[in-house]
Amino acid sequence: MSDEEDIILSELSDEELVEQMWDDLYDGLKEEIEEGVNILLERGWAPYKILTEALVGGMTVVGKDFRDGILFVPEVLLAANAMKGGMFILKPLLASTGAPRMGSMVIGTVKGDIHDIGKNLVSMMMEGAGFEVVDIGINNPVENYLEALEEHKPDILGMSALLTTTMPYMKVVIDTMVEQGIRDDYVVLVGGAPLNEEFGKAIGADAYCRDAAVAVETAKDYVKRKHNQGVTA
């Protein structure tokens, strides 16, 4: 987007810089994002404010354009990579600067499936939204999910699958949780290209999330409800 002349990020006002960072995220420019984050830190911005306003704000635009068919997987990956660069700087600073914590999530791709692009995007956007995310990776048998739930006691379990052949395994995990009497202790969110809302309902998940932005909104919504239940109970 910056094809006329070089832009000196440090010479921009805060508002202009955030706007430029949104453009740079859109264009997948990792180094520029890292530079922008450092400039805002030097100017005294709280890490959480940088995360939400400059990074998550920019990625929300990317997500919207992906949903609308304007951007495609490669562009989203580049943008995610740029955001990751910024997150890498901010993450160690977030806890020590009192960033709000929305909740926690264990997330992983199911057994037999090695696809993790969607899962990684969800993890990143959830972290950006203030969730603590434990990513257990790919090809997870039910035991891995149960161990992670036991160890981390998250609010949410997220499962991902890209293949028609592997998505039924989500039901194996949920059924096992039911058998063990722990299903209702967690909000179960599922996602992946071949899934749909009907499938999510049929396997007993709380919600199907069509993309990372929807996953974040759904997670926030469920956690809010959970907290409200706590208040009224």
Added chain:
Amino acid sequence: MTDLPSDTTLTETGLDLRGKENRLLLIACGALAREILALIKANGWTHIDLQCLPAKLHLYPDQIVTEVDRAVTRNQDSYSNIFVVYADCGTGGQLQAKCAELGVEMIEGPHCYSFFEGNAAFSERAEDEITAFYLTDFLVKQFDAFVWKPMGLDRHPELRDMLFGNYTKLIYQAQTHDPALVDKARTCAERLGLDFEHRFTGYGDLEQALHDQARKT
């Protein structure tokens, strides 16, 4: 045809002489066209027509359902039987549901890699091959158009490991014996940074499925 149409009919209104009876239409993915045409030719199936939809629909699986629906609906009155030569192809059961609704059959299996190898054999191996990336004859020929460019690797080669980092091996499922394609497939594996395996499958379950439909019609 028993009765010849009258000259007046032919002069004034014309006549559709295409026979609907005992004609089979295959509505298939473009990626299967060569294999299906080879089978039609080899078996002398003169009562079969083939309509191929663009192979690139696979990049947006929900469009497969829409386009198959459209093609079946458009042709249902002109054929005694229509067979959909798409496997589930990432539609998550939606294509199967649509075919059931339309009253047509489709080929079994999750995708063409499975039915080319034989669904039973593929399923048996599946657990050991979760890190395999498959190419067929068509996909080897169309590697750049179907894999390299849509994945953005022509513009951003640095994405390769983000996209293919969890894969270990490229398996070329060959439908034909063609040394040039084997060489090309090997190069594809190198470009993706994967090990290479050449596996001749022939037409697998596709052949039997078409035989069954040809006989039925």
